Amino acid sequence: MSGIYIHVPFCKQACHYCDFHFSTSLQYVDEMTDAICTEIIMKKDRITDQVGSIYFGGGTPSILPQKSFEKIFNTLTTHFSVASDAEITIETNPDDLDAKKIAILRQLPVNRFSIGIQSFFNEDLIWMNRAHNAAEADSCIMRSQDAGFENLSIDLIYGYPLLTDEKWHSNIRKAIGLQVPHLSAYSLTVEPRTALAAAIKKGKQVPVNDEQSAAQFISLIEKSGMAGFDHYEISNFSLPGKHAVHNTNYWRGIPYLGIGPSAHGFNGNTRYLNIANNAKYMTQIAAGKLAETVEELDIYDRFNEYVMTSLRTMWGTDLSKIERDFGKEFLNDTIENSETFIRRNWLENKNGTLTLTQDGKLFADYIASELFLIDEQK
Incomplete structure (x- = not known):
C-alpha cells in the first residue's frame, strides 16, 4: 500500500x-x-x-x-x-x-x-x-x-x-x-x-x-x-x-505521494520535489499549476537508491533482488565491491543478503557510496 x-x-x-x-x-x-x-x-x-x-x-x-x-x-x-x-x-x-x-x-x-x-x-x-x-x-x-x-x-x-x-x-x-x-x-x-x-x-x-x-x-x-x-x-x-x-x-522503495512545500514523492521510477518556498508554492497551486520539479530515475539511480536505503535496515540488501531487478552485471559488481567491507567485518553476507555489522553501522553512508555504480557511458 x-x-x-x-x-x-x-x-x-x-x-x-x-x-x-x-x-x-x-x-x-x-x-x-x-x-x-x-x-x-x-x-x-x-x-x-x-x-x-x-x-x-x-x-x-x-x-x-x-x-x-x-x-x-x-x-x-x-x-x-x-x-x-x-x-x-x-x-x-x-x-x-x-x-x-x-x-x-x-x-x-x-x-x-x-x-x-x-x-x-x-x-x-x-x-x-x-x-x-x-x-x-x-x-x-x-x-x-x-x-x-x-x-x-x-x-x-x-x-x-x-x-x-x-x-x-x-x-x-x-x-x-x-x-x-x-x-x-x-x-x-x-x-x-x-x-x-x-x-x-x-x-x-x-x-x-x-x-x-x-x-x-x-x-x-x-x-x-x-x-x-x-x-x-x-x-x-x-x-x-x-x-x-x-x-x-x-x-523499502514503496511509492508515496509528497504534498506541501519542500515535500517529495516517489513512484518507483520518478521522483517529484516541491518548491521550498511558501509564497511561491501557494501562488502556483492557486494558479492550477503543480509546484514541483520532476526527476526521471535511470537504472543506475534506482540501483544506487536501493542500495542506500536497504543497507540502512536490518533487512539488508537482497542480492537476488539486485539480479532480478537490475541484472547479472549489477549483481557481480555488488558482490565484488562488498568484499573489502566483509573482510573488514563491516558487512556480512547472510544467505545472499548484505547487512551491516555493528562496526559497519558507524560507516553506513560511506559503505553505501562505495557500492554505488555509475553509468560509464554518461
Missing part, C-alpha cells in the same frame, strides 16, 4: 541546528491549508491502490488548528481509499501537547505521535533553542498515553557538546522507562545555513566531536537492544511490531 507525506511548514521558533523548510509566521495558515488540499486533489490520480500510511511532517504539524486538520482529512478521504488500519502519524512538539490539544487530536483519525523530545535536560533544550522544557518532555508522553495514544515515537539527539555520556544514558533510560515503543535517534549534524553552523564558525560554539557521537551511538544500540528493541534502521529503534510503517516504506 502507498503512503502520503504532508509537509506542514510552520514552527513556533527555529531550533539552532535545524535546516528543514518552515516559517515561524502563522499568518498564512489558512491559505496554506487550502493549497495543501488543492494539491491533494491535483495529485489524486497518482495513487490507485489503498493508502496504508499518512505522515504529517514539518515544521511542526501539531501547531495547526483543528479546522485545518479536519479540512485536510476530509480532502484525503474524499479522494483516496485509506485503509481502515492505516498508520496515521503526526509530528508533534511537547509544548503543543497539552490536554486541550490532545483532546482535539483524539477526535481525528491520527493514531500515532512522533514527539520531538530531543533531550530530557533543560540546559540541552535551551542550547538547542527548543520551545519546550524538560518537565513538558516528561508530561506530554504520559498525558498522550493516558489519552489512549500508546503508539508513540520520540526523537532524541546525541553527539552535541553538552551531552555527557551520563546524560545520554539517562535519556535512554528515561525513554525506555516511559514505555515508549519507538525511538528515533540522530547524531547532531551541523548543517551549513543554521544558527549552530554560524556560531561554530565564529568560535562561539564547540565543533561536534565524531568520537563522542560514535560512542554514544554504540551505547544506544547496546542499551536499547538489552531492552528488547530492534535496531531496524540506522536511526530507528522499536519494540517488535512497532516499526514505523510509513518510514519503513521509504526504505
Whole structure:
C-alpha cells in the first residue's frame, strides 16, 4: 500500500541546528491549508491502490488548528481509499501537547505521535533553542498515553557538546522507562545555513566531536537492544511490531505521494520535489499549476537508491533482488565491491543478503557510496 507525506511548514521558533523548510509566521495558515488540499486533489490520480500510511511532517504539524486538520482529512478521504488500519502519524512538539490539544487530536483519525523530545535536560533544550522544557518532555508522553495514544515515537539527539555520556544514558533510560515503543535517534549534524553552523564558525560554539557521537551511538544500540528493541534502521529503534510503517516504506522503495512545500514523492521510477518556498508554492497551486520539479530515475539511480536505503535496515540488501531487478552485471559488481567491507567485518553476507555489522553501522553512508555504480557511458 502507498503512503502520503504532508509537509506542514510552520514552527513556533527555529531550533539552532535545524535546516528543514518552515516559517515561524502563522499568518498564512489558512491559505496554506487550502493549497495543501488543492494539491491533494491535483495529485489524486497518482495513487490507485489503498493508502496504508499518512505522515504529517514539518515544521511542526501539531501547531495547526483543528479546522485545518479536519479540512485536510476530509480532502484525503474524499479522494483516496485509506485503509481502515492505516498508520496515521503526526509530528508533534511537547509544548503543543497539552490536554486541550490532545483532546482535539483524539477526535481525528491520527493514531500515532512522533514527539520531538530531543533531550530530557533543560540546559540541552535551551542550547538547542527548543520551545519546550524538560518537565513538558516528561508530561506530554504520559498525558498522550493516558489519552489512549500508546503508539508513540520520540526523537532524541546525541553527539552535541553538552551531552555527557551520563546524560545520554539517562535519556535512554528515561525513554525506555516511559514505555515508549519507538525511538528515533540522530547524531547532531551541523548543517551549513543554521544558527549552530554560524556560531561554530565564529568560535562561539564547540565543533561536534565524531568520537563522542560514535560512542554514544554504540551505547544506544547496546542499551536499547538489552531492552528488547530492534535496531531496524540506522536511526530507528522499536519494540517488535512497532516499526514505523510509513518510514519503513521509504526504505523499502514503496511509492508515496509528497504534498506541501519542500515535500517529495516517489513512484518507483520518478521522483517529484516541491518548491521550498511558501509564497511561491501557494501562488502556483492557486494558479492550477503543480509546484514541483520532476526527476526521471535511470537504472543506475534506482540501483544506487536501493542500495542506500536497504543497507540502512536490518533487512539488508537482497542480492537476488539486485539480479532480478537490475541484472547479472549489477549483481557481480555488488558482490565484488562488498568484499573489502566483509573482510573488514563491516558487512556480512547472510544467505545472499548484505547487512551491516555493528562496526559497519558507524560507516553506513560511506559503505553505501562505495557500492554505488555509475553509468560509464554518461
